């Protein structure tokens with residue numbers, strides 16, 4: 001369970017004053033009468049996911065592990081960020097025991113595409129193409145290139161090395177997958193892209209990368225209970241949501257999501273899509289930004305400390321690191337670092353976090369919200385997903401907006417399609 005500490009948040013209103021409004025909104029969410037109610041399948045997913053498909057995911061993941069060195073995950077937005085966030089958080093950035101996962105379909109960069117294709121040319125490859133709509137341009141461009149590569153490399157066997165995760169019936173990708181005989185997995189109609197990490201979108205790549213998806217689902221399901229109460233005293237996700245709202249009333253328009261683990265930077269990217277696309281509409285919302293400390297204390301730290309007071313920080317601390325390291329002694333001590341000899345480096349990381357909190361809070365006057373998760377396991381990731389889902393649904397509904405659509409994203413696409421000559 002994620003713990004929440006609002007003692008450093010400088011809230012000028014009482015969170016509990018919002019209890020009535022929270023109860024009303026929570027009821028509309030649970031009863032399915034809220035705005036965007038056709039996209040609230042994530043709420044009950046831990047109970048009603050398709051067991052037969054789930055077993056097929058596990059079998060497919062095993063098959064991928066047995067036959068490939070590299071899994072290409074081809075997708076963008078929600079069809080990319082969730083799996084990458086989970087895989088990197090749990091496995092770290094340089095795993096040695098798991099299949100290598102490479103991401104494509106998330107950029108128009110020709111250089112990136114060419115370099116990935118060159119890198120994989122002599123490797124044993126499986127492709128998981130993921131697109132809810134089945135028509136996203138970046139993904140479609142990369143997938144055509146990958147498909148041709150796979151067909152050239154594997155001939156008739158290519159179709160057993162390509163797996164499509166998409167809508168159950170609609171879209172170009174579904175039609176293509178059926179025609180080519182790819183194994184397919186379904187992104188449910190009632191779960192939007194940025195919530196889809198809990199569906200086959202996240203489950204298959206995570207399982208193939210060796211994550212314990214049973215633990216992930218357990219974390220998610222426990223989260224449904226732990227963040228399921230409308231009572232603010234009992235629900236840290238809702239208290240966090242209300243605290244954000246209060247801080248926005250106090251004039252803070254930017255939320256800096258801070259983690260202290262480099263392997264959680266993609267969690268921050270995933271969180272940015274979840275929060276930005278949900279809340280950033282009707283000319284409302286808090287701009288979600290992120291930083292990885294202490295790394296970015298050496299870059300952004302100056303602004304946070306002394307710059308314009310536009311932001312508050314939401315720190316995601318991790319109680320137990322996946323691995324700790326003891327700092328070694330050196331008899332000569334020429335670098336003068338022996339004062340840390342025998343100490344845990346994670347302890348030093350936590351002292352850096354403590355010192356930073358004091359600096360930003362006391363001297364800088366920056367409000368700080370503190371979230372603490374127990375560890376970086378698949379269970380913790382699942383649990384965290386539900387925490388942020390519940391929080392952003394509540395804040396956005398409090399704004400009076402629909403948390404589950406993203407009409408603004410279409411505007412650039414229209415211009416781009418015109419310029420690209422798409423009919």
Ligand SMILES: O=P(O)(O)OC[C@H]1O[C@H](O)[C@H](O)[C@@H](O)[C@@H]1O
Nearest residue numbers: 077078079131132133136193409
């Ligand atoms: O899964 P897809 O349909 O390919 O969509 C991928 C992404 O593209 C969009 O433009 C949306 O803004 C995102 O919410 C979505 O996750």
